[in-house]
Amino acid sequence: MWSRPQKAPRQTLTLERIVAEAVALLDEEGVGRLTMRRLAERLDTGSTTLYWHVKTKDDVLDLALDAVFGEVCLPGRRPDGAWDEPVRELIGGWRAALLRHPWSATILDRPLMGPNALERTEFLYKTLAAAGFPAPKTAAYSLSNYVMGSVIMQVTWQDHGDDDSGEFLRDRADRYPALAEHGLDHDWDATFDEGLAYLLTGMEQARKPDSGRPA
Amino acid sequence: MWSRPQKAPRQTLTLERIVAEAVALLDEEGVGRLTMRRLAERLDTGSTTLYWHVKTKDDVLDLALDAVFGEVCLPGRRPDGAWDEPVRELIGGWRAALLRHPWSATILDRPLMGPNALERTEFLYKTLAAAGFPAPKTAAYSLSNYVMGSVIMQVTWQDHGDDDSGEFLRDRADRYPALAEHGLDHDWDATFDEGLAYLLTGMEQARKPDSGRPA
DNA sequence: TCCCGTCTCGATCGTTGTTCCATAACTAGA
DNA sequence: TCTAGTTATGGAACAACGATCGAGACGGGA
CATH class of the missing domain: 1.10.357.10 (Tetracycline Repressor, domain 2)
Structure with a gap:
């Protein structure tokens, strides 16, 4: 009622933001520390929210890996x-x-x-x-x-x-x-x-x- | 008292048996299914028993991998x-x-x-x-x-x-x-x-x- | 007989990926 | 402005995981 969630919910988390943050997380902490919860935390959202944009954690890894290939000109x-x-x-x-x-x-x-x-x-x-x-x-x-x-x-x-x-x-x-x-x-x-x-x-x-x- | 554990406890589980069973498990079910519990189950023992012979799960993988190299003559x-x-x-x-x-x-x-x-x-x-x-x-x-x-x-x-x-x-x-x-x-x-x-x-x-x- | 090093395991902790479901936010049509 | 429906969010929970702790069981030497 009075203690409503004050966090603005609609910042429209996009796949691009997820992938970019995943790459950053992987760069900083390595593959062993990539967790759906940690990734969500860095994106300032709930962990389960990610599953709306992504089917499994492997999808995140696939996307992150392809992002690396994208750096090759x-x-x-x-x-x-x-x-x-x-x-x-x-x-x-x-x-x-x-x-x-x-x-x-x-x-x-x-x-x-x-x-x-x-x-x-x-x-x-x-x-x-x-x-x-x-x-x-x-x-x-x-x-x-x-x-x-x-x-x-x-x-x-x-x-x-x-x-x-x-x-x-x-x-x-x-x-x-x-x-x-x-x-x-x-x-x-x-x-x-x-x-x-x-x-x-x-x-x-x-x-x-x-x-x-x-x- | 009377309902004592009937399983013979002393079959002295060896590192060799663990590694051999790990390789067999990996061959049959793949790396994703290698679990300390599953491995212990196949060896007819408790999962925590493995940790007496092995420090971590990574040790099991290292040993199994080296066993594969051992097949190269x-x-x-x-x-x-x-x-x-x-x-x-x-x-x-x-x-x-x-x-x-x-x-x-x-x-x-x-x-x-x-x-x-x-x-x-x-x-x-x-x-x-x-x-x-x-x-x-x-x-x-x-x-x-x-x-x-x-x-x-x-x-x-x-x-x-x-x-x-x-x-x-x-x-x-x-x-x-x-x-x-x-x-x-x-x-x-x-x-x-x-x-x-x-x-x-x-x-x-x-x-x-x-x-x-x-x- | 006692004792000590070797070995076993049930109970348990913290963490993981993932699902369920309630619900809020947005959009469009009336 | 109301409302229906799609889009999006996240708390609670589940099963499974790696790993630790501590209580024991065994067996040989004294």
Whole structure:
């Protein structure tokens, strides 16, 4: 009666606000702390209200992940037909976006069917097909696999690895000599670039139909 | 008094039995259904008993994952010093083991510090170093990245993808023509082999110090 | 026989995703 | 201005989860 809810109810919570706040929450506290209640609290609303805009919590994660893909800007088309430069650009931006939101690497085990992810994949297919690859899908998969794997690896080690696993390996240098010798510290960017160079070199060799046998 | 617990209490639940049952449970019902209570039930014990042998649930997952790596058999050393054959063998076995237990691909975002995983990584380092790679760590990372990425990708699409995402893409053929053209069905093994061939080709080229500049 | 380290488990706590249902706010038509 | 109906909100509650606590049961050595 007299003690009515004084909070203005109609600020029309939108999907965009939910996703943006979810990304912010994930950035700040990690994937383990993303809770419907916490997310609702940050949006200054009830937790059950979210379920009007979203079916499950997985929907929130799907949307947040696709928002990350949306940060990757598509390279412009080259007039000279060079394929490796735009591919490098896309792949690099892809990696950078995922690393900017480390939580995203840990939820990559779900179908990437959001509009942003599809648009980037479409661009990759198109570019590779135009470059004359006999099987652009295969080439695209190799590249995606490599990006996803390297990002997951890097995030994993950056998150949980550094503190004690170094001496853990040093203590077992007799059992794992090669591992202990090369250590754990790592120039992630350089390693990524070099591996990508391996891949692109091999791909280029398989591309040209005039270079003898294609693989 | 007279209605005493008739269950024989001392069967000495071991860590090995817990891990084996966890792997079986994960194989049969997936990672989402792995619960301390369910696991205990299958072991015919109380859920809290598990916490005597294991500190947290994450420990169970770590142990189960390392058990999967234990299924990968290490290739024997070649006398002829060929590096790509044993590497192919290890990488292929690695992939096969992960695919045999699809849940393992979804929990790869944790440090692989179990003895089985370390032993395989050690072998990879050693083989690549012996083959004359200037940076065996970089080469090993490229390979691991590729395996992990491709397994995650395959498991993802095999698990959730197939049913309705095909027509989903076909309905949006105007927006994603290249994607729709190449479809979703996929020869995973062939794609994996080809991408691995790309990588190995590029690596071989970077290996030989006598082939001009090394990258 | 007693005792102590090893091992088991019922009761319970706090938190999670999600559903139900009552209800308030907005919109449009009369 | 009244009213019907859609849109949106949130309190209460549920089942299930990971984990802790403490009380015990066992078994071997003294």
